[in-house]
Amino acid sequence: MPSNPDWVKALKPSGPQGSELLAQERAKSSLNVDQLADFLFTRQVLERNERILKILQAEPVFDKSQNYFRGREARIEAALARGKRLQQLSVQHKWSKEEFQTANDLVSEPTPYGLHASMFLVTLREQGTPEQHKLFLERAEAYKIIGCYAQTELGHGSNVRGLETTATWNPEDKTFTLHSPHLTASKWWIGSLGKAANHAVVMAQLFVNGKNYGPHPFVVQIRDLKTHEPLPNVHVGDIGPKFGYNTMDNGFLLLKNVKVPHVNMLARFSRVDPNTNKYVRPSNPSLIYGTLTYIRSHIVLQSGSVLARGVTIATRYCAVRRQFQDRDAPAGEIGENQVLNYTMVQIRLLPLLAATYALHFTGKGMINLYQENQKRMNGDVGKLADSNRAPGPEELNPGTDLLADLHATSCALKALGSTTAAEGLEVCRRACGGHGYSSFSGIGSWYADYLPTVTWEGDNYMLTQQVSRYLLKSARSVLKGNPPDNDTTRILKEFISRRDIGAAFDVIGSDTDLVAAFAWRVSFLTFEALRHRDEDKQSWNSLLVDFWRLSTAHAQYMVVKNFHDALNDPNTTQQLDPDTVTVLHKLFRLYALNTLEQEASEFYSSAAVTVRQITLARTKAVMKLLEEIRPHALRLVDAWKFPDWQLDSSLGRYDGKVYEDMFYRASELNPLNSVVFDPYPDSKVLFRKDERANLRSKL
Amino acid sequence: MPSNPDWVKALKPSGPQGSELLAQERAKSSLNVDQLADFLFTRQVLERNERILKILQAEPVFDKSQNYFRGREARIEAALARGKRLQQLSVQHKWSKEEFQTANDLVSEPTPYGLHASMFLVTLREQGTPEQHKLFLERAEAYKIIGCYAQTELGHGSNVRGLETTATWNPEDKTFTLHSPHLTASKWWIGSLGKAANHAVVMAQLFVNGKNYGPHPFVVQIRDLKTHEPLPNVHVGDIGPKFGYNTMDNGFLLLKNVKVPHVNMLARFSRVDPNTNKYVRPSNPSLIYGTLTYIRSHIVLQSGSVLARGVTIATRYCAVRRQFQDRDAPAGEIGENQVLNYTMVQIRLLPLLAATYALHFTGKGMINLYQENQKRMNGDVGKLADSNRAPGPEELNPGTDLLADLHATSCALKALGSTTAAEGLEVCRRACGGHGYSSFSGIGSWYADYLPTVTWEGDNYMLTQQVSRYLLKSARSVLKGNPPDNDTTRILKEFISRRDIGAAFDVIGSDTDLVAAFAWRVSFLTFEALRHRDEDKQSWNSLLVDFWRLSTAHAQYMVVKNFHDALNDPNTTQQLDPDTVTVLHKLFRLYALNTLEQEASEFYSSAAVTVRQITLARTKAVMKLLEEIRPHALRLVDAWKFPDWQLDSSLGRYDGKVYEDMFYRASELNPLNSVVFDPYPDSKVLFRKDERANLRSKL
Structure with missing residues (x-):
């Protein structure tokens, strides 16, 4: 790598230095x-x-x-x-x-072991019998076999029932034949499959006696344990580069009539009896909904910290970066203004800062509820054994009502949280101006790696249908007068009881009214959608946009409610200084009022809030909150405690040495500066100093 | 590269084939x-x-x-x-x-010649004297010298007046000394500078006799013409990897007291007299505003086609991809539904399809206006010679009123058009589901390369201040009763004359009312902002968010108006079949009504449209338009005529052979499939078949 000459090493950024600016910022609060x-x-x-x-x-x-x-x-x-x-x-x-x-x-x-360490081990553990644990799980935990979870296919994403790969039971030799009948049956996107795995849990349509019993999991060895070459009739490889996630070997897999023994079908919930050659139905499929709910609750919690990385970087850099003078500054005043002082920057960053806290408290709230419910649920296992298919959450028995509510909420929040984080990161990147585009900002690659979260564990748009289906069902039960008791039915009942009186929530003066306005909007949209579906008989397809809006409204209500609950939890006031609680309360109000303003037209049309209050929320309340939160912004991101090593960002350095770091990385770490271009179009030489081989061996 | 075995080669996607589906689509219209x-x-x-x-x-x-x-x-x-x-x-x-x-x-x-071929040549041509053309431009046009345009610095982006690089006039030997006093003075982001250029036009603060005359352009040789090594006291290199645009060598440049002769200051508009050692003021700076307006108008036109690439890819793929059955489909019906049939996909893609046409017509309209105005302007050259600084567009004399209007409109439209294109591309990528994340979608890299457009040629947020300043000035002139005659003052006058009567535009029944509602909203927001600034004496900074909304409203009005004008142009009805005009008219209404619905709260609060009409626009009019445009979607993207070679996308292939192409690229072109991992954590070997050198030589 080239080294900077001495006169360059002697140069400093023009003052005030970033480190001084950040020290001043921290002193403000x-x-x-x-x-x-x-x-x-x-x-x-x-x-x-x-x-x-x-x-x-x-x-x-x-x-x-x-x-x-x-x-x-x-x-x-x-x-x-x-x-x-x-x-x-x-x-x-x-x-x-x-x-x-x-x-x-x-x-x-991500590393190529990512899906081995997560989905492969989890699936073996949860869906395997004790015999299978001994055979597969123990070796997998010791990394003697490396595996992956192969569900998605080239032609089929979200719709598991549409998978094309088949597993056919062979009564004569007690084996299954795994087969990919078409090109579109190729497993695709499977993490850790492309290069690392020698085993896969393959989801395939189970055929017994010519009858299709739907997708089931099979353990299939795909590569030789010694040479790591693909086994015969297995075609496997990496699917190529992606927008992000390029340290993972997402792979493809085609199988040509590959036989596996009976024990390779994961048999904890359903199996083929090798003596009778009959399919034995699943004993407790509701457990799977529990796991999905748990995964999604974690995505909600994680979305707060994912976004917080971007907000940390952008907030620090916008405190170091100065650009233009304030137009109203006194004539004599020299020096440029910190970018973070501009309201146009504040309105982009500070509501996202509020969202990081909001999502964190919401995620924690969800996980707590899940854990409480798991304890309560332990009595209910096994009640659904009579069903021969995986039931929807709406079909779970009364003992699992709370799980159904949790499941729907986790779907709605997963969609909102991951969308907020992904889109928020891009807002943070742009708030860094031109330098946000440099890889050294640390936001771009983080954003690109996070993006699949809006699609996996339930596509965010698809999930909104599940949420709406649940809300419509709850609304029907409220109208019939026999609703289960949970938060959703409570807000729907409250709406019905006040529908003819109307509502006028004081969203600026009262926190409980603010939360209630969000609840009112959800209820209004639910009964609107119900009328379209049940009375007007509108097609499901024609209502998808309404369902998406409904689910988003529900998720926003849950976030506002969870943030509000967290602030009013006795633990909070016990553990935190009153000043800190005051600042968190401002973040709560900023999140809620800014969301209300962005969704103003729904609050108008549901008649939850007056036009005057929404206008005031925007022009007065939100602008005032920005001003009040501004001095605490740096400490609020510091509290997320990301080490510099984790952020790997020139712009987001804790010490504010932004420009020194940008320059160091560009001029001293950048391998492209080891070659010299030949600049003339008629020359056939491209690089005059051909250090390419050298360069590449370093990379 | 590995080759697929014969049994894999024999596999086809399951039916119906993509090519059949696209043929059916094209037959529908x-x-x-x-x-x-x-x-x-x-x-x-x-x-x-x-x-x-x-x-x-x-x-x-x-x-x-x-x-x-x-x-x-x-x-x-x-x-x-x-x-x-x-x-x-x-x-x-x-x-x-x-x-x-x-x-x-x-x-x-982009190629490393990109900025040579554009900004370097343009600057030499526009800002050089005939003598300088001979000395620099002729050699540059012949690629005997390769150059770039070095304005932005590490510490300074948008604010040109804050640049730190200095150029000091030396009366004794008639030279300028170019110098970078701080690290933050390093030129940064300069395209073609990092590796390709041997010359740069450097923007530096001109000091004559100790007085600063502001930023001026200097031609500086930075590398040896033979060895291409940096000259003494020049530190230059590539700034490293970026989110996109990685085929360009954006560079940095530090100068340590580098002397250049008098002739190297580009002197068409202002210069230093070498005999008197005095600064001679610029003769016609308004020309520069003309150039910026021209560049921005082209960005608007280009934003339509940039977005159209993404819409083409996503629309074709969503016609090939099938997922789930329609929930209301008759029980016996088998087969999955084309994704493009779901309203949740339509509401994301079809308004963007409409936007591609809207932006195309708007960009064309802007360029036509600019060209007409240039003809008219030719008499006005030289009138501003008495000013010693670059005037704002609001300071141009009456003969250039139209240019001022055009300038403001081009700022507003540049911000809206490039934001719509950038964010729209990401919507297209996600509409492709999981496969949108693959590089082979062709959208991700296109999006990443386009993103800087929202920042360069005027940051989109900064530009909105210029637009608002112009609108406020126009409103003041209307109130004073002496406005210049242009479209902006016309709509403001119309608003004033009807302000006390109110408005009730029939946005669903009448196209002219629909356009008028957009004009009304702009006028309402303009006078609101004016009141805050002039009467309430609010600070400029506190109004930035309002200004951004105002500028966006203005741009949306211009797009709606331009689209409407294009449809009502006699040329249009002469050249197109009536059926085609009918479909374009639906696109116009979709763009306008969907925008109106998304900005509903501003239409509410400006009282331009009734709540009932906005609700109907969303639930009835827009949904109906989606249904009516749906059959023509494929032909409407085909009309953009992108060759497959240009799109370079598996998902967007004209022939619909999506899955074959994805599989081919992954399995046969992917160099990662030439190596074999060692999967065991305790092994020190990473790749068992170490073909890395081989692999890299191919790349």
Whole structure:
């Protein structure tokens, strides 16, 4: 790499220095950052993060300095090396699941072991019998076999029932034949399949005696355990580069009549009896809804911290960056204004800052509810054994009502949370101006890697149908007078009882009215949709846009409600200084009022709020909150406690040395500066100093 | 590269085939695609495109098959080779400027010559004297010197007056000393500077006799013409990888007291007299506003076609992709539904399809106005010679009133058009579901390369202040009773005259009322903002959010108006079949009514439209338009006439062979499939078949 000449090394940024500006920023607020961080994450977790960070930083394989420069092959090579080392360290330090996850979060890029460590192990554990645990799970946990979870196909994404891969029971030799009948049956997008896995859990349509029993999971060995070459009649490989996630080997898989023994069908819930050659129905499919709910609740919690990385980077940089003078500044005043002082920047960043906290509290609330419910549910296992198919959540028995409500809420919140995080990150990137486009901003790659979350674990648009179906069902039960008791039916009943009186919520003066206005809007949209469907007999397809709006409204209500509940929890006031609670309360109001303003037309048409109050919310209340939160912005992002090493961002450095870091990375780390172009079009030479080989061996 | 085994080669996608589905789609509509394309682009241009496409396809250097797989070094290497070949072909075929541009559009990625061929040549031409043309421009046009335009600095983006680089006049030896006093003075983001250029036009603060005359352009040689190594006291290089645009060598540049002769200051508009050592003031700075207006008008026109690429890809793929059955389908019906049939997909894609046409007509309208105005302006040159600084557009004399209006409109439309295109592309990518995330979708890289447009040529948020300043000034002149005559003052006067009567526009029943409702909203917001600023004395900073909304409203009005005007132009009805005009009219209404619905709260609060009509617009009119446009969707994207070679997309193929192409690229073109991982964490080997060197030499 080239080194800077001495006269360049002597140059500093023009003053005031970024470090001075950030120090001034932090001095503006007396918010207790450590106390707030302890409250958000617990002291124990923060100490764990620091401990694991030290371990990783000491290992050369985790050095991030070349990450942004590498092409895909070099990146995945490094990711494989890191995945291996993470596993070794995990064994060496006897890491818990949480500690292993922490290490992965700090590394902040997927490795080719990603889907082995998650879906492969989870599926074997949850869907395998004790015999299968011994045969597959134990070896997988010891990394003697490496696997993946192969569901999605080239021609089929969300719709599992449309999968084309078949598994046919052979009574004569007690085996299954796995087969890909068409090109579109090729498994596709499967993480860890492309290069790393030697086994796959393949979801395939089970045929017994010519009858299709729907998709079931089969363990299939796909590569030789020694040579790692594909087995005969298996065609497997990496699906190529993607918008992000390029350190993962998402793969394809075609099978040509590959036989596996009876024991390879994961048989905890349903199986083929090898003696009678009959299909045995699933014993407790509702458990699966529980797992999905759990995964989605975690996506909600995670969406807060995913977004917080972008908000941290953008807020710090907008405090360092200065651009133009204030137009109303006194004539004599020199010096440019910090970008964070402009209201047009504040209105983009601070509601997102509020959203990070809102999503964090909502995610925690969801996980708590889930865990409480799991305890209550333990009596209900096995009641659905009579059904021969996976029931929808609406079909679960009364004991699982709360789970149905939780399931619907988790769908709505997963869609809203991941959309908010993904789109918010792009807003943060643009708020950094031109430099946001540099890889060194650290936002672009993070955004690109996160984007699949809006599609996986339930496409965000598809999920809104499930939410609406549940809300319509709840509304019908309210109208019939026999609703189960949960929050959803309570707000629907409240709406019905006041429908003829109307509502006039004081959204600016009262927090409870503010929450109630969000509830009112959900109820209004629910009964509107119900009328279209049940009375006007509109087609399902014609209502999809309404359903999407309804689900979004429901999710926004839940976020506002959860944030409000968190602030009013006695724990909160016990653990935090009153000043901190006051600032969090402003964030709550900013999130709620800004959302209300953005969705103003629905609040108008549901007649929940007067036109005057919405106008005031925008022009007065929100603008005032921006001003009040502004001095605390830096400490509020500091409380997220992202180490610089994790952010890997020039713009988001804790110490504000933005320009020094940008320059260092560009001029000293950038391998492209090792070659010299030949600039003339008639010359056949491209690089005059041909150090390409050298360059590439470094990458 | 690996080759697929025979049994894989024999596989086809399950039916119906993509090619059959697209054929059916095209049969649903009788829209005359070729006639519409001729109308949009002219026959002559379409033939030119075809001719140049053939030339490029015949050249191996333009082969795109490895584009998505390459890392940055390999990509920029290929781009340099392509840039050279394009220049050779340009000379060989005597290409016009338009033909050269067409070739670049078809290649669809920037090359390291990009800024030489545009800003360097343009600046020399427009700001150089005849002597300087001879000295620099002629050699630059012959590619004997390669240059760039170095304005932005590490610490300074939009605010040109804040630049730190200095150029000090030395009376003793009649030279200028160019110097970078701080690290933040480093030129940054400069296209073609990083590796390709040996000259730069450097914008620097001109100091004469200790006085600062503001930023001026200087030609500085930065690299040796033979060795291409940096000259002494010049530190120059590439700034590193970016979110996109990685085939361009955006560079940095630091200068340590580098002397250039007097002739190197571009002196057409202002100069230093070498005899008196005095600064001579600029003679006609308003020309620069003309150029900016022209560039921005082109960005508006281009935004339509940029977005149309994404809409073409997504519409074709959503016609091939089938997912789930229609919930209301008769029980016996088998087969999955085309994704394009779902209203939730239509509401995302079809308004964007409408926007492509809307932006195309608007861009054309702007360019026509600009050209007319240039003719009229030719008498006004030189009138501003008495000013010693660049005047704002609001300060231009009455003869340039129309230019001021055009300038403001071009700012507003540049912001709206580029934001619509950038964000619309991401909507298109997501509408493709999971496969949209694959590089082979062709949308992701196109989006990433386009993104800087929202920041450059005026940051989209900054521009909205210029627009608002102009609208406020116009409103003041209307209130004073001495407004210049243009469209802006006309709509403001109309609003004033009807303000006390109110308005009730029939947006669903009447097109002219629909356009008038958009005009009314602009006027309402303008006078609101004026009241806040002039009467309530609110600070400029506190109004930035209002200004951004105002500018957006103005731009949306202009788009709706231009689309409406284009449909009512006699040329349109002469050149197009009545059925085609009918479909375009539906697109107009979809664009307008969908925008109205999305901005509903402003239409409510300006009292332009009744609540009932807005509700009807959403639930009835827009949904009906989606249904009516749906059968024509494929032909409407076909009319954009993008060749497959240009799109480089598996999903957007004209023939619908989506899955075959995805599979081919992944399994046969993907170099990662040439290596074999070692999957075990305790092994130190990463790749068992170490073909890395081989792999990299291919890239």
